[in-house]
Amino acid sequence: MPTEEALRPLAETMTAWRRDLHAHPELGFEETRTAALVASELRAAGIAVEEGIARTGVVGTLRGTGGGAGGNRAIGLRADMDALAMEEATGAPWSSRSPGRMHACGHDGHTAMLLGAAKWLAANRERFAGTVHLIFQPAEESRGGAQAMLSDGLFDRFPVDAVYGLHNLPGLPLGHVAVPKGPVLASSDTWEVRFRGRGTHGAKPHLGTDATLAAAQFIAALHSIIAREMDPMATGVLSVGHIAAGHPEAPNVIPAEVLVRGTARALTPEVRDLLEARFAGLARGVAGTHGVEAVPLYTRRLPPTVNHAAQAAVMHRAALATVGAGAARDDHPPITAGEDFACMLEARPGAYAWLGTGEPGHPEGFHHNPHFDFNDAALTTGAAFLCGIVEAELGA
Missing domain, CATH: 3.30.70.360 (Alpha-Beta Plaits)
Known part of the structure; x- marks a missing residue:
């Protein structure tokens, strides 16, 4: 499976995307600029794109050319795109240029990682069989984006056998990946x-x-x-x-x-x-x-976000291949925050993982805080992990 080194050539590009998205945050169902950037980069990589799903959602479809048992299977990889209604206080050069809008949960990083994974997978189609649907979801932050995509026929139009998501986690060491067994987040x-x-x-x-x-x-x-x-x-x-x-x-x-x-x-x-x-x-x-x-x-x-056992095992296997046994965990305790990826897990089997971003650069730099900023050093780990999930499921 791909390692961080395989994705390293995309690190600078992913960082540029992430910082651009951070500087131009958009609230749920308003992600027009973000969606346009995502669609443009996917098309540039030769990936089929459909836009306007649940208003601002984007889905890219990538088919592998390798042989193997995964040829008739399809999976989804999901990233959320929206920001929060907050004033930023990071002082970073890429700080929000939109008053009252801020990427305070790291969705800018999630979007950049999935775009990076998409670029790598598109250039290495022979390494997997079957189909990957790259799901860029709007409105995760309390506006019902996942359910809106489902209501707009997400899995009817883009059928999947399993769906996977991840979220950055300050406090979990940089370079670590945790795939909990069972409950991950609360209702x-x-x-x-x-x-x-x-x-x-x-x-x-x-x-x-x-x-x-x-x-x-x-x-x-x-x-x-x-x-x-x-x-x-x-x-x-x-x-x-x-x-x-x-x-x-x-x-x-x-x-x-x-x-x-x-x-x-x-x-x-x-x-x-x-x-x-x-x-x-x-x-x-x-x-x-x-x-x-x-x-x-x-x-x-x-509803609660609860990992399905078989898909959690797939994710853990990809984590082991990406970051090694010392940094891949399957025992992370549940967290009482909520996540609308739970709606997708009710509709299809799947799993959700935590990507470690290390200690925050500011004492108050955790999620939903004006000092939060995504750690760009985690981008290659996250993108490699997403590619690893594809090979674990569909590898030729």
Whole structure:
């Protein structure tokens, strides 16, 4: 399988792509410049391209010329393209030129790595049989890009036997690859409760029913679900992210309604079901104690990202060939962030890996932070690993 040295000649090109993308970040479903760059580079490599999938998605199709058992198989390699609505603080020469937009999660690096892998694979078609679909996905950051591509017929138009993705991971040593067994990332759901009481003058609370008191006690009790109703060996998260009530110019008014919103995370369907059921029961119970109404709403957004065993084994084999036994891991613990690649893994067998980018260059330089910047030294490792997955699945 290809090693990092095989991809080294593309390092400078991938770095240039990555920094250009970083300087021109685009939000989900707005990645027109990014998609145009991707399509242009794929066509320049002789790869068939279809654009406009789920508005701004791009798929390149590459067919191997080698013989072997993989000739009738097809796989997908996926990279996400979108940025976040954030102001950048890295001070890098390639910093964002778009105010309020920033590649703070490394999708610029993912796109550059898959483009690099595509270039190498196109020049070495004899090394594999079968078909590789290069999936450049829009809108991973909470805008539903994976599901939008699926709804636009992604796997009907580009059938695959398996689909693979990866994500950079600061803190995992540079040059390391981790392919977890089973759960990789948590479900990502949103919940809210509207507490409705009877507003009154702040000096006369006995004339109303206080929704703020009910909301406060609900928030304090919320974490008892995790602490006392879940198996201590299971993983779940309930966090409050937004509270709205009253008016800042009227602190002497007890408001009639309080809105509390938050996020829920789980690694298994059982814990997810528990969080949904118990958050609503708790809200109604607390509200009833205070004589107010609770209107709970739980919105399922993303399922857990769970690797399929056979495809995780393929990825681990590619990691071993790319970075060696000392740097290829299959025991990385799950993380409670979410990832919409989970939707693709529900539609087709596949797996998801972590690419180590080393310690961040700034103390706060982790994902979704204004000081984050992708480590370009990881580009050749990531691209070689992606090529290795192709050879592990389709090698001639």
